[in-house]
Amino acid sequence: MEPDTVDRRLPRHLAIIMDGNGRWAKKRGLPRYAGHPAGVEAVRGVVEACVEMRIPILTLFAFSSENWRRPQKEVNLIMDLFMRSLKKEIRRLDRNQVRLRVIGDRDAFSARLQKQIEEAERLTQNNVGLLLQVAANYGGRWDITQAAKRLAERVQAGELTAGQIDEGVMSKHLSFPGLPEPDLFIRTGGEKRISNFLLWQCAYTELYFTDQLWPDFNRQALEAAFLDFTRRQRRFGRTGEQVQGKTAEAS
Ligand code: IPE
């Protein structure tokens, strides 16, 4: 296959639910929270693979709005790991032209972590390579609700009428306005659910589930997901014939 053909078939925006860290650790007789540092290693590998394959956008689900329900000890450990990983990885990310952005409700994070996030975002803001979005304290319902709230405020302020709110306006108030929606969604760890990840933005995303646990997910696993993705026919409501006709016309 020519490189050009390969590139066109890769997703522009990849979203991943990185699940299975706890089970990975337990399988090894370790406490479940020991799986999270191993998960960070897998993140490094997948980010590097995406950089090399020139994937434009990668959105990773790192911590959900509901993950606060976990034992305090595990939550603390995850927060600490988030802080340490940001510090440790940011220079390498910057060297690789990665632009980092954290999506989610950051108000719940410690002032130190919030500052660390802001610094990392500022340092990498002009980079032109992979846009790496880390969803932390993120929930799809939170995202839609905060958009609704901001829209209501704008209507109240007289900047907008209720009648002007359409899907385009709504999208502009969600967490990453102006970006293409995910083409491919991957969930590791065997569960087949969305767990309140990108609800609005995944309306037409191709879903891919694998039993591999997140710390085991590597470049080869990513390539297998991409290969599966190339076999999908994305119809967006049209018929298969229409889509094929369009492809024939375009080529
Ligand atoms: C995903 O792995 C990481 C986070 C939710 C932070 P889990 O910790 O959910 O791993 P399992 O699902 O219990 O194996």
Ligand code: IPE
């Ligand atoms: C989803 O995983 C959230 C992240 C990977 C950050 P969970 O392990 O929290 O999902 P559920 O609870 O099994 O649905």
Ligand code: MG
């Ligand atoms: Mg899980």
